[in-house]
Amino acid sequence: MKQFIGLLLLTCSWGANAQSLNNILTAGIENAERFTDAYTAPVTESAIYGISNGWYNSADAKPLGGFEISVVGNITGFRNKDDKKSFELDIDDYENLSFTDGSQSKQVATGLGDITGVEVIISDDNGLFSERFELPSGLASEDFNFIPSGYLQASVGLIKGLEVKARFLPKIDFEDSAEISLFGAGLQYDFTKLLPADKLLPVAISAVIGYTNLDGTYDFTDSNLVDGENQRIDASFNTWNFSAVVSTRKIPVINFYGGLGYITGTSDIDVLGEYVVRSGPFQATYTDPFSVSNNVSGVTANIGTKLKLGFFRLNVEYNIAQFNTLTAGINFGFR
Numbered sequence: 133m134k135q136f137i138g139l140l141l142l143t144c145s146w147g148a149n150a151q152s153l154n155n156i157l158t159a160g161i162e163n164a165e166r167f168t169d170a171y172t173a174p175v176t177e178s179a180i181y182g183i184s185n186g187w188y189n190s191a192d193a194k195p196l197g198g199f200e201i202s203v204v205g206n207i208t209g210f211r212n213k214d215d216k217k218s219f220e221l222d223i224d225d226y227e228n229l230s231f232t233d234g235s236q237s238k239q240v241a242t243g244l245g246d247i248t249g250v251e252v253i254i255s256d257d258n259g260l261f262s263e264r265f266e267l268p269s270g271l272a273s274e275d276f277n278f279i280p281s282g283y284l285q286a287s288v289g290l291i292k293g294l295e296v297k298a299r300f301l302p303k304i305d306f307e308d309s310a311e312i313s314l315f316g317a318g319l320q321y322d323f324t325k326l327l328p329a330d331k332l333l334p335v336a337i338s339a340v341i342g343y344t345n346l347d348g349t350y351d352f353t354d355s356n357l358v359d360g361e362n363q364r365i366d367a368s369f370n371t372w373n374f375s376a377v378v379s380t381r382k383i384p385v386i387n388f389y390g391g392l393g394y395i396t397g398t399s400d401i402d403v404l405g406e407y408v409v410r411s412g413p414f415q416a417t418y419t420d421p422f423s424v425s426n427n428v429s430g431v432t433a434n435i436g437t438k439l440k441l442g443f444f445r446l447n448v449e450y451n452i453a454q455f456n457t458l459t460a461g462i463n464f465g466f467r
Contacts, residue, residue, distance in 0.1 A: 194289030263412030293325030
């Protein structure tokens with residue numbers, strides 16, 4: 133369950149484990165917020181790169197009235213991203229926190245990582261009261277090395293060279309405690325349509341802009357591992373993809389495309405509700421204790437192929453960025 137909800141909401145793997153959150157809050161709000169920021173940043177970064185893809189499978193814009201409906205899936209991998217699976221925790225950056233083995237600093241797991249067994253002690257200023265607990269590991273410790281995403285997408289040709297796009301994932305509920313939804317909109321403009329002899333050209337060149345929003349919520353009030361009420365994690369991701377695309381368009385059955393783009397996005401994770409911490413030196417009741425945000429941007433490039441079988445089409449592409457993503461689509465429509 134831990135990794136299942138963590139993947140679906142694309143937040144953090146302790147989001148489905150209230151005991152881990154209880155431990156983090158035991159360290160105090162400032163410490164909890166600082167740790168959570170570092171812990172979740174690589175997860176949100178990989179999610180932003182993942183959901184930003186799949187906006188096109190050709191640079192050849194559809195004519196007026198032409199349409200295509202697609203089922204698009206992404207797999208964003210991090211198996212070889214060792215620098216994203218851990219971060220250095222220095223006790224000087226935290227208040228009243230220390231490692232049980234006396235280390236000054238060490239590598240600990242992010243939400244993508246697999247480092248286990250790291251224990252810390254939080255104590256009061258006088259050292260009279262303390263609490264010992266283990267820091268959470270991440271998705272790799274559950275044998276997950278990728279983050280999936282998917283959605284429905286539709287494209288319609290308008291005036292010469294212009295194509296509008298929309299993507300959508302209806303709200304999906306999981307076990308009455310988690311839900312996820314996605315929507316987005318985009319534009320594609322085929323510059324080769326401006327040329328008098330555009331139908332004779334073997335390639336097309338387009339510009340694409342796409343916006344995607346992903347929202348997820350996990351309510352763990354009924355877990356009974358943290359005292360309190362209305363306990364939940366809300367996550368929101370907003371991304372933009374700006375790309376230049378070129379593709380072949382005269383080959384009857386199979387064509388190829390590639391793009392160079394820039395992705396930028398933000399993520400916001402809010403820990404909401406009431407939490408009653410009954411152990412450790414900082415026993416208190418917290419309401420909506422903290423939020424963490426992350427801004428991501430970077431260059432991306434991809435190469436793909438599209439197979440045409442009448443009104444039925446298949447496309448596969450590989451996106452190279454800070455986090456690489458494999459995208460596949462099943463497409464239906466006509467031009």
